[in-house]
Each structure stands twice: as C-alpha cells, then as structure tokens.
Amino acid sequence: MSAPRWGVVLLLGFFVATGDWRLLAGAPVAGYAFAWFAHAYVERNRPATFAHALGSFRGDFYMLYCWPTGLA
Secondary structure, three states: OOHHHHHHHHHHHHHHHHOOHHHHHHHHHHHHHHHHHHHHHHHOOOOOOOOOHHHHHHHHHHHHHHHHHOOO
C-alpha cells in the first residue's frame, strides 16, 4: 500500500477510534498547508487553487477516487 493510501487509512482509523470530527475537518487544512508551503519554498511558484478553483476542486476529488482504487 502506498504512502498516500496509508495516510487516508490512518486518518480514518483515528477518526473512528476517537470519534473526533476535528480530525476530518482539519485534514484539508493540513493538506493544503503542506502543499502551499511546497509551492512557495520548494517549487518557487504560486498554486492555482484560487485562480482555477473548479479545476483544483475537481482534481482533489479525482485524487480521492484514485487513492483507494489503486489508480494512483
């Protein structure tokens, strides 16, 4: 199992074990924070999340589909 799938499995496992909704609410915030940091300091570019919000949103759901199905 790849690292992204393990992350999803662990996040859902912690949520089920604790019943704490903040884990699910905080997941997108944490994910975007790391992505924006990488864009700014590693790749030295600006993310297109706000300029192309619909495309970004669609890509997020496609990635969410790909991880558990093994397409990623």
